[in-house]
Amino acid sequence: xxxxxxxxxxxxxxYTRRTLLTASLIVFGVALVIVFGGIGNSFKxxxxxxxxxxxxxxxxxxKKGYVGSIDNLPLDLTIPEAGRxxxxxxxxxxxxxxxxxxxxxxxxxxxxFVQSTNMRLTAVYPGDESQVCPDLPKRIxxxxxxxxxxxxxxxxxxxxxxxNGMKLKTGDEVVLVATNKEGSVNGMTFKISGISxxxxxxxxxxxxxxxxxxxxLLRIEGGEITEIAVKINDFSRLRKTxxxxxxxxxxxxxxxxxxxxxxxxxxxxxxxFSSIARIVTLLIMVVRVVLVSIVLISILNVMxxxxxxxxxEIGTIASLGTLPGKILMLFLAxxxxxxxxxxxxxxILGTGILAVLxxxxxxxxxxxxxxxxxxxxxxxEIIVSIAIVVVISxxxxxxxxxxxxxxxxxxxxxxx
Amino acid sequence: MSLLAIENVExxxxxxxxxxxxxxxxxxxxxxGKFVSxxxxxxxxxxxxxxxxxxxxxPSKGKVLINGMDVSHLxxxxxxxxxxxxxxxxxxxxxxxxxxTVYENVEYPLIMVQNVPAEKRKIKILELxxxxxxxxxxxxxxDQLSGGQKQRVAIARALVTEPKIVLAxxxxxxxxxxxxxxxxxxxxxxxxxxxxxxxxxxxDTKVVxxxxxxxxxxxxxxxxxxxxxxxxx
Numbered sequence: 001x002x003x004x005x006x007x008x009x010x011x012x013x014x015y016t017r018r019t020l021l022t023a024s025l026i027v028f029g030v031a032l033v034i035v036f037g038g039i040g041n042s043f044k045x046x047x048x049x050x051x052x053x054x055x056x057x058x059x060x061x062x063k064k065g066y067v068g069s070i071d072n073l074p075l076d077l078t079i080p081e082a083g084r085x086x087x088x089x090x091x092x093x094x095x096x097x098x099x100x101x102x103x104x105x106x107x108x109x110x111x112x113f114v115q116s117t118n119m120r121l122t123a124v125y126p127g128d129e130s131q132v133c134p135d136l137p138k139r140i141x142x143x144x145x146x147x148x149x150x151x152x153x154x155x156x157x158x159x160x161x162x163x164n165g166m167k168l169k170t171g172d173e174v175v176l177v178a179t180n181k182e183g184s185v186n187g188m189t190f191k192i193s194g195i196s197x198x199x200x201x202x203x204x205x206x207x208x209x210x211x212x213x214x215x216x217l218l219r220i221e222g223g224e225i226t227e228i229a230v231k232i233n234d235f236s237r238l239r240k241t242x243x244x245x246x247x248x249x250x251x252x253x254x255x256x257x258x259x260x261x262x263x264x265x266x267x268x269x270x271x272x273f274s275s276i277a278r279i280v281t282l283l284i285m286v287v288r289v290v291l292v293s294i295v296l297i298s299i300l301n302v303m304x305x306x307x308x309x310x311x312x313e314i315g316t317i318a319s320l321g322t323l324p325g326k327i328l329m330l331f332l333a334x335x336x337x338x339x340x341x342x343x344x345x346x347x348i349l350g351t352g353i354l355a356v357l358x359x360x361x362x363x364x365x366x367x368x369x370x371x372x373x374x375x376x377x378x379x380x381e382i383i384v385s386i387a388i389v390v391v392i393s394x395x396x397x398x399x400x401x402x403x404x405x406x407x408x409x410x411x412x413x414x415x416x
Numbered sequence: 417m418s419l420l421a422i423e424n425v426e427x428x429x430x431x432x433x434x435x436x437x438x439x440x441x442x443x444x445x446x447x448x449g450k451f452v453s454x455x456x457x458x459x460x461x462x463x464x465x466x467x468x469x470x471x472x473x474x475p476s477k478g479k480v481l482i483n484g485m486d487v488s489h490l491x492x493x494x495x496x497x498x499x500x501x502x503x504x505x506x507x508x509x510x511x512x513x514x515x516x517t518v519y520e521n522v523e524y525p526l527i528m529v530q531n532v533p534a535e536k537r538k539i540k541i542l543e544l545x546x547x548x549x550x551x552x553x554x555x556x557x558x559d560q561l562s563g564g565q566k567q568r569v570a571i572a573r574a575l576v577t578e579p580k581i582v583l584a585x586x587x588x589x590x591x592x593x594x595x596x597x598x599x600x601x602x603x604x605x606x607x608x609x610x611x612x613x614x615x616x617x618x619x620d621t622k623v624v625x626x627x628x629x630x631x632x633x634x635x636x637x638x639x640x641x642x643x644x645x646x647x648x649x
Binding site for chain 2: 003004007010011014312313315316317318319320321322323324326408409410413
């Protein structure tokens with residue numbers, strides 16, 4: 001085998017310029033896949049991180065039908081106290097769950113006594129919320145950003161949009177007016193304890209308040225809530241954990257329609273960014289397909305030329321008694337070597353580019369989010385890319401190699 | 417028993433829609449250790465006959481027996497194996513592998529065909545390179561050699577597997593007069609030393625002059641046979 005590889009390697013460098021040209025094409029393709037994959041995944045992970053760590057949590061539990069009406073923030077689709085206790089008991093026993101935060105989400109009108117606007121409010125216990133969305137307090141740029149106390153009873157955090165629009169600052173007093181599930185309207189005065197950065201999309205008008213205040217404002221006496229946001233220990237096991245919870249949580253599977261009937265959604269179901277994430281994944285796949293095409297066509301081209309140019313030589317080695325299988329191996333080894341070493345070089349180049357990007361950490365803005373690209377070296381992506389090139393190189397070399405192996409020696413020797 | 421027996425061999429080709437008879441009813445016997453030459457004009461069928469003896473091609477009719485074994489209907493793999501163990505080839509254009517050095521060219525059939533162990537390989541190759549006078553050039557590549565030197569390497573490559581028969585198609589056609597004589601002398605010496613049968617297809621009178629048996633071929637038929645002492649005497 002070593003001798004076959006030695007001959008294959010030397011044959012490759014008979015036509016140095018052609019080999020280097022083909023190799024550079026593959027190097028470029030592999031580097032492109034790795035860099036694009038690294039940047040794409042870094043971008044995706046960055047945004048998913050912001051969304052889940054600042055706002056959504058990894059998954060959320062609601063009363064059945066809530067997500068379908070989520071734009072209206074309905075207060076009649078709540079999880080009653082008894083159901084909430086059962087859910088909490090199940091979540092507490094599940095080792096995959098890191099923490100969870102009970103929430104009430106509702107719409108309200110905020111007034112500074114001169115003007116008013118509508119906003120969305122999420123009522124939370126700040127300590128729990130900070131465990132599920134650890135980046136949320138960091139997004140409070142003005143005011144109290146202590147994870148355990150960023151909202152206290154009697155205070156609210158408002159988004160930058162509203163603060164700017166209504167010329168509000170921390171310490172100012174505002175009135176919140178909300179309608180509860182029975183349809184009665186109530187108003188309460190709050191002090192602004194913090195102003196948060198805007199997060200992607202409609203969350204641009206999201207504010208936070210303490211859970212106890214929501215109970216008072218909405219006149220909730222039974223301790224019911226609209227959702228539970230959950231943080232899991234291992235994000236890569238999100239789907240598995242969600243599946244487990246769907247089986248474990250009472251009523252989710254719909255076994256008993258008269259019991260609390262819950263639904264569980266991952267961040268992907270709740271954020272429009274999941275479509276962008278899917279597009280990024282699709283684009284990475286497209287780049288891979290381009291790589292496969294580059295490798296397939298370039299190796300096929302080189303190997304076909306190689307066989308055609310060396311018909312006389314094939315006749316010679318066949319006449320010396322080289323078995324057809326070994327002739328096949330000689331040409332396969334040539335294509336494989338070209339593919340493998342080019343892919344390896346592409347892998348090194350791609351890794352180098354990503355390493356430089358990881359050091360530079362280029363910043364850019366996506367929507368309302370400030371993102372910093374710090375791509376990880378995707379070892380999986382590198383191994384997959386090299387494996388793809390090796391497999392495609394073998395396939396592309398197969399037809400020319402078979403042609404060489406099947407050549408009649410007498411015909412080949414006649415070829416000039 | 418003769419080393420090579422050809423019995424009523426015919427070979428036809430179809431070119432376009434026309435059938436062409438390259439060999440018609442060839443019968444001959446060649447003993448081991450002989451210097452044999454097929455002579456005749458271009459297109460007479462000399463190379464076709466060599467190809468049949470070398471298991472590179474199959475006869476349309478008749479048998480080719482080497483050491484009593486009918487080789488005329490071997491499949492591709494069996495004929496390759498047979499060639500690797502029994503036949504050596506010397507070509508008009510030398511046909512050395514350009515990516516291998518002189519040493520590696522001679523080594524090629526021992527590695528890729530016969531799987532000879534490294535130590536044994538080395539002894540054989542160095543011995544043959546010494547005999548053909550190519551020891552000093554053993555690390556050179558074919559494009560660094562003259563025509564005569566290339567043919568010496570080709571002779572060493574043909575003999576390194578210790579074949580029973582060496583087939584040489586116009587081996588001196590691309591060599592000057594003096595070099596051709598030197599090459600023939602080497603082949604003669606090898607024949608005497610190893611007892612190998614050399615069969616030539618040639619126009620070259622120098623080769624013919626060295627042959628012990630000469631078959632004259634014309635229009636695919638043997639029209640004459642001359643037996644002489646070695647060296648044409």
